[in-house]
Amino acid sequence: MSYTAANLRKGLKIELEGIPYEVTEFEFCKPGKGQAMYKCRIKNMLSGATMEKTFRAVDKIDQPNIESKTMAFSYKEGDKYVFMDNKTYEQVELHEGVLGDQRFFLLEDLECEVLFFNHRAMSVALPAFVIKEIKETEPGARGNTATNVLKPAKIDTGYEVGVPIFINQGDFIRIDTRTGKYVERVKQG
Amino acid sequence: MRTPADSDALRALRRVLELRAKLNEAIRRFFRERGFLEVDTPVVLPANAPEANIDAVPAGAGWMRTSPELAMKRLLAAGCDKIFQLGPVARAGEHGRWHHPEFSLLEWYRADAGYLEILADTKALLAFLARELRGTTDFTWQGKPVSFAQELWEKAAVSQAFIQHAGWDPALTFAPDRFDLDLVTRVEPALPADRPVVLIDYPAPLAALARRKPDDPLRAERWELYLGGIELANAYSELTDAAEQRARFEQANAAREKRGETPYPLDETFLAALAQMPPSGGIALGVDRLLMILADADSLDGVLPFRNG
Numbered sequence: 001m002s003y004t005a006a007n008l009r010k011g012l013k014i015e016l017e018g019i020p021y022e023v024t025e026f027e028f029c030k031p032g033k034g035q036a037m038y039k040c041r042i043k044n045m046l047s048g049a050t051m052e053k054t055f056r057a058v059d060k061i062d063q064p065n066i067e068s069k070t071m072a073f074s075y076k077e078g079d080k081y082v083f084m085d086n087k088t089y090e091q092v093e094l095h096e097g098v099l100g101d102q103r104f105f106l107l108e109d110l111e112c113e114v115l116f117f118n119h120r121a122m123s124v125a126l127p128a129f130v131i132k133e134i135k136e137t138e139p140g141a142r143g144n145t146a147t148n149v150l151k152p153a154k155i156d157t158g159y160e161v162g163v164p165i166f167i168n169q170g171d172f173i174r175i176d177t178r179t180g181k182y183v184e185r186v187k188q189g
Numbered sequence: 190m191r192t193p194a195d196s197d198a199l200r201a202l203r204r205v206l207e208l209r210a211k212l213n214e215a216i217r218r219f220f221r222e223r224g225f226l227e228v229d230t231p232v233v234l235p236a237n238a239p240e241a242n243i244d245a246v247p248a249g250a251g252w253m254r255t256s257p258e259l260a261m262k263r264l265l266a267a268g269c270d271k272i273f274q275l276g277p278v279a280r281a282g283e284h285g286r287w288h289h290p291e292f293s294l295l296e297w298y299r300a301d302a303g304y305l306e307i308l309a310d311t312k313a314l315l316a317f318l319a320r321e322l323r324g325t326t327d328f329t330w331q332g333k334p335v336s337f338a339q340e341l342w343e344k345a346a347v348s349q350a351f352i353q354h355a356g357w358d359p360a361l362t363f364a365p366d367r368f369d370l371d372l373v374t375r376v377e378p379a380l381p382a383d384r385p386v387v388l389i390d391y392p393a394p395l396a397a398l399a400r401r402k403p404d405d406p407l408r409a410e411r412w413e414l415y416l417g418g419i420e421l422a423n424a425y426s427e428l429t430d431a432a433e434q435r436a437r438f439e440q441a442n443a444a445r446e447k448r449g450e451t452p453y454p455l456d457e458t459f460l461a462a463l464a465q466m467p468p469s470g471g472i473a474l475g476v477d478r479l480l481m482i483l484a485d486a487d488s489l490d491g492v493l494p495f496r497n498g
Binding site: 027028029030031032033034035036037039052054056058 | 240241242243282283284285286287288365366368369370372373374395397413420423448
């Protein structure tokens with residue numbers, strides 16, 4: 001299967017020389033008398049590195065064999081993170097380098113979308129928000145409801161996140177896994 | 190048309206409309222004061238100049254004009270020696286930050302002149318328009334200094350620019366795909382962003398409607414104007430040899446068929462008139478892109494209120 005350059009758009013996944021890339025930026029360009037081209041910034045989905053690539057309208061571009069499967073985070077072993085398909089009990093491992101900051105937001109049994117490239121686990125997409133307990137922070141100033149002044153706080157995985165002054169140790173907060181930032185306090189035991 | 194959401198949006202809309210009206214008025218005044226006659230030629234045509242990479246928008250039994258060039262050259266052949274036109278053209282499929290399928294094109298032609306006289310006109314025009322719209326030839330575009338002062342213009346031969354930035358001379362061994370790719374990825378990004386730059390003397394296979402240099406048949410008397418890597422204008426010493434023009438149109442149609450596009454009919458009235466056309470210089474300048482720069486917008490979105498998508 002292949003694409004033509006006219007299919008290119010932000011977010012499209014393509015394959016070049018055996019490596020899967022995601023198009024992160026995309027611009028139509030065309031010298032007045034010349035042929036149409038597409039200037040793209042593409043992200044290597046295995047390493048996360050980005051580069052510029054310009055495609056001509058006539059270029060054929062391979063479509064990568066990428067599948068996605070819902071799997072639950074199971075456990076961590078050294079620098080490996082193990083995810084399991086709860087129906088088939090199939091397990092896959094992802095290295096901590098591939099997960100990056102995502103590893104701090106995993107919870108046991110958290111359902112994630114694991115992406116496979118040519119049937120090998122490549123990366124994982126977490127739910128946009130997770131709820132985490134504050135394990136360590138300065139005591140909260142009661143009544144200070146300002147949300148624009150932040151203080152550091154640690155969650156169970158050791159990740160440090162800026163939280164408003166009124167947050168206490170033992171509180172639960174919602175974190176945006178895409179930005180790694182505090183969203184709101186959650187009332188939950 | 191986007192409906193202004195609030196008074197700020199309405200002010201922005203009015204500002205863009207006023208700047209465009211002012212730009213159009215200033216362009217007309219510039220040419221009128223220099224003895225040019227403003228002309229209006231048809232917008233729907235039975236035939237455009239066939240170009241390998243320009244697709245026309247069908248309209249009725251013909252097409253929207255991709256340029257008023259052929260009609261204006263018929264006026265040159267009829268004896269109108271200094272003419273200009275400011276109006277819309279359409280090119281199918283061109284859509285992006287610096288492209289819109291319908292855009293405003295300024296063309297002017299001088300009889301008994303060539304591409305260097307047109308260059309002198311262009312320098313004077315841009316300095317004049319910057320003073321009219323920004324009050325000075327030195328202004329900022331998206332936070333960066335730009336000068337339209339005539340003495341700051343740079344000129345680089347296409348061959349030199351390619352040797353320097355892409356490592357080959359396209360006039361000696363021409364490769365169309367490689368030329369376009371290297372132009373966009375290597376040459377254009379290397380051009381200065383603070384002043385107009387002219388790339389001059391194109392490889393003969395890219396002559397289109399320009400004549401070859403009399404002393405150098407590998408190159409054509411064509412230049413393109415850039416600012417910050419953005420193409421603003423394309424100028425020629427016009428080809429007046431009808432047989433050579435017909436052969437180039439046929440080559441362009443052959444290239445179209447190779448691309449899987451339909452070839453276009455030839456404008457026989459134009460080809461017949463070409464024998465009467467005096468040696469001339471001419472140019473097409475993209476008015477929306479120029480307005481984008483003078484209005485300090487970062488894309489055509491900022492100057493095209495009716496832009497769709």
